[in-house]
Amino acid sequence: MAAKQGSTYKGRFAPTPSGNLHFGSFVTAAASYLDARKNQGQWFVRIDDLDIAREVKGSAHAILNTLERFGFEWDGQISYQSAHSNRYQHFADELLRQHKAYWCECSRKIITARCKSGEYGPVYDGYCRDRAVAPGNNRSLRVKAEQSMVIADALKGETSIDLQSSLGDFILKRADGIFSYHLAVVVDDLDLGITHIVRGGDLHPLTSQQVFLQNCLQLHTPQYAHLPIVLDTQQRKLSKSSNAPAIDKAAMNTVLFETLKLLNQAPPDALGCAPLDEIWSWAKRHWQLERVPGQASVPLPALLSPPAK
Ligand SMILES: [Zn+2]
Numbered sequence: 001m002a003a004k005q006g007s008t009y010k011g012r013f014a015p016t017p018s019g020n021l022h023f024g025s026f027v028t029a030a031a032s033y034l035d036a037r038k039n040q041g042q043w044f045v046r047i048d049d050l051d052i053a054r055e056v057k058g059s060a061h062a063i064l065n066t067l068e069r070f071g072f073e074w075d076g077q078i079s080y081q082s083a084h085s086n087r088y089q090h091f092a093d094e095l096l097r098q099h100k101a102y103w104c105e106c107s108r109k110i111i112t113a114r115c116k117s118g119e120y121g122p123v124y125d126g127y128c129r130d131r132a133v134a135p136g137n138n139r140s141l142r143v144k145a146e147q148s149m150v151i152a153d154a155l156k157g158e159t160s161i162d163l164q165s166s167l168g169d170f171i172l173k174r175a176d177g178i179f180s181y182h183l184a185v186v187v188d189d190l191d192l193g194i195t196h197i198v199r200g201g202d203l204h205p206l207t208s209q210q211v212f213l214q215n216c217l218q219l220h221t222p223q224y225a226h227l228p229i230v231l232d233t234q235q236r237k238l239s240k241s242s243n244a245p246a247i248d249k250a251a252m253n254t255v256l257f258e259t260l261k262l263l264n265q266a267p268p269d270a271l272g273c274a275p276l277d278e279i280w281s282w283a284k285r286h287w288q289l290e291r292v293p294g295q296a297s298v299p300l301p302a303l304l305s306p307p308a309k
Pocket of ligand 1: 103104105106126127128129
């Protein structure tokens with residue numbers, strides 16, 4: 001389905017190529033896709049392959065293949081974070097130029113020993129902020145995070161966070177030269193013109209860092225909606241490791257129908273045995289983001305649970 005002329009909605013799905021598409025990621029793909037289509041918007045797929053070392057060879061191809069088999073239709077070219085380093089560097093340089101960022105020579109070991117630990121790990125104490133550390137090997141780039149902020153989410157409401165006390169000055173470029181996820185997604189979402197981000201709830205705590213960077217760079221903040229996390233029968237988040245059932249093994253119409261039920265879209269029972277394209281067609285017409293549960297997690301549907309060992 002082509003985007004309607006005049007709609008400004010631009011959404012995206014941005015999987016990490018660290019394994020095959022599992023049900024949790026499928027739910028994210030379907031929700032972001034349906035929200036874009038319901039709003040006559042565009043929907044992009046971006047492969048978040050920033051950290052090459054963690055990439056599982058062939059998984060980007062496998063993920064795209066699965067999306068295609070399920071009937072997702074994306075707009076434009078697939079984009080790859082690994083090809084955007086120059087853009088990330090440009091914005092890192094800009095933050096340095098504005099004295100909003102600085103180089104830090106503290107190793108992870110030193111930081112762990114010296115700094116208090118917070119909810120998300122050690123809270124960097126700003127030790128190198130005024131030390132004028134020069135760039136070089138084993139130095140990371142940090143942003144001066146001095147804002148308490150309120151993050152709005154279409155499903156979870158407003159959350160306030162004090163960046164300095166909960167995280168401290170956070171990293172933009174790691175000592176090994178890899179740009180941080182926060183800087184990369186902010187730049188990529190800017191370059192794709194993303195207006196709406198529907199993604200997994202595990203990323204909700206990271207939103208403040210991304211909104212902070214958007215503020216620093218005077219960029220528009222997209223509308224965020226974080227979906228509930230899908231938990232397996234042992235209450236573990238589905239991950240690309242062994243606990244995630246391969247959606248390839250279930251019938252595709254069952255996977256999509258169970259996704260709609262899980263997202264509280266109330267598909268009629270009769271749709272459960274309908275062909276895949278019929279379910280898509282119903283879903284594109286009836287999708288309502290506001291029906292999605294705002295709670296932190298939902299259980300994996302029994303029909304998709306792997307058989308007990
Ligand atoms: Zn330091």
